[in-house]
Amino acid sequence: MSSSSKICFNKECKELKSERPRKGWLLRGGEFAELCDRCGSIYEEGRFCDTFHVNASGWRCCESCGKRVHCGCITSVHAFTLLDAGGIECMTCARKNVLVEVGNPKMLNDFGYLYNEAPTPSWPPSLFYQTPFPERIKDLSVKNWTQLAGSGPVPWRQAPSLFNSSIPQPELRPRLPYEVDLSAGIDRINASERLSVPSLEKRKLEDFSERLMNGGLKSGSRDIPENANAGWNQFRASRSNCDMQPSSCLNKPQQSSTLKDDSSTPHFGLAVSYASPSETNSQIGVSGSHLRPVVQPPLVKQFHGNLPNGADSLGETQVRNGRPRVDARGRSQLLPRSNSVITPLFEKMLSASDAGRIGRLVLPKKCAEAYFPPISQPEGLPLKVQDSKGKEWIFQFRFWPNNNSRMYVLEGVTPCIQNMQLQAGDIDSVVLLFSVTFSRLEPEGKLVMGFRKASSASASDQDNEANKAGTGIPANGHAELADPSSWSKVDKSGYIATEALGAKSSISRKRKNTTLGSKSKRLKIENEDVIELKLTWEEAQGLLRPPPNNVRSVVVIEGYEFEEYEDAPILGKPTIFATDNVGEKIQWVQCEDCSKWRKVPANARLPSKWTCSGNLWDPERSVCSAAQELREEQLEDLIAPNNPASSKKLKAAKQEPDCVEALEGLDTLANLAILGEGEGLTASSQATTKHPRHRPGCSCIVCIQPPSGKGPKHKQTCTCNVCLTVKRRFHTLMLRREKKQSEKDAETSRKKQQQQKLPVPEKSADDDPLSCSKTGNNSPNEKKVVSEGSDDDSSRIKSSTSPFKGQIDLNIQPEREEELSPGSDSGSMIRLLQDATEKYLRQQRLSSSGVNTSSVDNEGLQGGVTGEKISNGITLDGSHQDTDEDHHGSLSVKASASISATG
DNA sequence: CATTAGCATGGTC
DNA sequence: GGACCATGCTAAT
Secondary structure, eight states: OOOSSSSOOOTOOOOOOEEESEEEETTTTTTTTEHHHHHHHHHHOOOHHHHHOSSOOOEEBTTOOOOEEEOOTTTTTTTTEOOOOOOEEHHHHHHHHHHHHHGGGGGGTTHHHHOOEEEEEEHHHHHHHHHHHHHHHHHGGGHHHHHHSSOOOTTSOOOOOOGGGGGGOSSSSOOOOSOOOOOHHHHOOOOOOOOHHHHHHHHHHHOOTTTIIIIIIOTTTTTTHHHHHHHOGGGGGHHHTTTTTTHHHHOOSSOOOOOHHHSSSSSOSSOOOOSSEEEEEEEGGGOOOOSSSSTTOBBBBTHHHHSSHHHHHHHHHHHHHHHOHHHHHHHHHTTOOOOOOEEEEEEEEHHHHHSSSTTTEEHHHHHHHHHHHOOSSSTTTTEEEEESSOEEEEEEEEEEEETTTTEEESSSHOOOOOOOTOTTSSSHHHHHHEEEEEEEEEEETTEEEEEEEESSSOGHHHHHHHHOOSSSSOOSSSSHHHHHHHHTTTSSSSSSHHHHHHHHHEEEEHOOGGGGGHHSSSOOOHHHHHHHHHHHHHHHHHHEEOOOOOOOEEEEEEEEEEESSOOEEOOOOOOEEEEEETTTEEEEOOOOOOOEEEEEEETTTOOOSSOOGGGGTGGSSSTTTSOOSOOHHHHHHHHTTTTHHHHHHTTTGGGGGGGOOOOOOOOHHHHHHTTTTTTTOOOOOOOOOOOOTOTTTTHHHHHHOOOOOOOOOSOOTOSSSHHHHHHHHHHHHHHHHHHHHHHHHHHOOOHHHHHHHHHOOOOHHHHEEETOGGGGOOOOTTOOOOOOTOOOOGGGOOOOOOSOOOOTTTTTTTTGGGSSSTTSTHHHHHHHHHHHHHHHHHHHHHHHTSOOGGGGHHHHSOOOOSSSOTTTOOOOOOOOSSSSSOOSSSSSOOSSSOOOOOO
């Protein structure tokens, strides 16, 4: 340990360190070299090698600028990057080159969201080093992907402001040459036994360098996928797949040759990075960083809070998503070392044809339309996807017309699948044992693909999967994660448990009769146990605690403070997070001895063996003899939703997610192994068949989508959930807007009237959007519209100025806002909107003399919707760019005119 | 002839 | 019966 000596760590220097030694480079041991002031300054100025290693070997010249760079010591390890073609490049040049590309705003255009392989400009030098810089270059170059993919602007997802990061550019000074892996593939957190794999240690040292600070703290954008599965060094394989991934290869100016072994030995980001900013489980504000034993996730303190976007992004996401909070929570849990979040999108069991040589992966239509860029041409577009190893693939995302509908496929997946070692030889097992998952890395919008091992080993041992005692955690399959060679076989994506079950059932069925396969292949999650598993994922995150010795050192990196622990975090005492009656976050913990539940602060970190005596917060209840504060029924309420046994009742669905944050389930940790990709958490209620994360009632873009295909799928009188939802939302929106507008009008009118000294008209007429013109509203802003087909004079509808000035997102899934374009089933949605609009107008008419309420949802919807068009006044603006007439442009509804009456 | 691309068919929900 | 999707089939390369 550098600190052990009082002498400057620089062996060329014999000076004593000052009281506060200057920090130098990161040592292999995870500590920083402590230097004397002079050396520290020299180091910081980047002159260390120039000063002390002048005569040392290892000097090379930058291929770009010719500058001499010392490549032979730990100090300068980050000062250069290896070029595929040989030679090295100083980081200045490397960065310059990268940034030039990265900084290209065009990357953010159109497909930037997804294809932006957007390495952040803030890539730390170390990344270049550790991970073959060339790889990064490749990534960057893949920006061309935009063009590849770009068959036109496809606002599927807005490009994140990756390049607007306020995060300061890292200095080029060498730093943290080793360790610190924040990436912490959650999936890999799991079992410690894996951690013990000897080889891992080395790997960790060599591969996991400072992702924590660099990747995690700064860029973050690229981290998750890696941590999800491996690392950025995995790209090499792409070489062998060049033919299959033309773009990828073409865009790869440089290949990493020096690190290719990396890919063969996948990362084991054992470190845990748990930062759950928003989540209530404050107990773990940990993020892993961690140095040392490969196995340990160091805890990073305040990780999120310090992140530029961390919590915010999450919060925003939650808000914007408008999804069940559980989802958000799940996501928040998956915030390894950065503010990036992986949003599980969907998964698909691999079918024989998917895994076959044809290389076509059939995508569930709804998912494809919901989460992939809209495509209007059958040819589709190239889709860049990063696999769990960090390797990038480009698939052709396209569709085939099929029965007036579309059949979406991803072409060119074979190499990927093969690469994942899911390869044939046993296609059957591939089909049966794996599923592919798709997630989106936020905010980058990058598509991340993962393979999940639905079942481990051969079908014969599937039984093990059934051994999901309580938590339903597959008994096996995780150990494999520890084995690099098999790593790729195991997916780390979230829904493992689910898949395991699904796979299991599919396996058994399929083995008997392949024709039955499709049934099980469907993305259905109907086993309650699965739900439990997913819940446990969250739980697991709440179980990490600082290691017993709690020997920590605080390291400030890039302005962020990290707590580093020598030992791996331990699994803490399972607790139940809740909110007490005064709204404070607390957690309930059970005494090891008396089993009574005690209330402790939410941020209390409790040892796994916690007893009442440890109740420092409530002296009165610091002894087992003290009565339990929590009543049994209350306890049940708390536990039930999360308790595997009781969760079967799906009580969780009724629970306020905020109240119960975590629960028991150490077993879950094992599950973490497979929850790698950051995917994982799911809602507490049962998933729908449409989306693993979605529950009945979910109104996300996927779930709400009307059956796709051509032609109206929903009649105007349809009262299905989708229609009702759309209508309701639309209605609500209209009401709101109208109200707003009315208020404005009222204000305007008042002013005007005051000016004219005219009697103030009935306020209600102005304030109430529902007050139709009958009331004699003379608002100057009032516009009129003929409600076609109206058969009564009540058809006068005052809507004042356009309630729809802007676009209306009926999906209330902002993340899809930009994607609501052509490819989707917007046609149907438009129709629904029309219906809703009509409904609304009708209601307005009908209730013209009354005050409308917001509870109109259904009644209004039920009643006589005619086929009348709302072409008057309201423009349903669908830019019909899709060749498919049913795929209208967007869902945005623009009512350019106000609705008014014509009598 | 092998492979690929695209469409069609049929099973399942 | 419609929608979805696995997969078969065939034309094209």
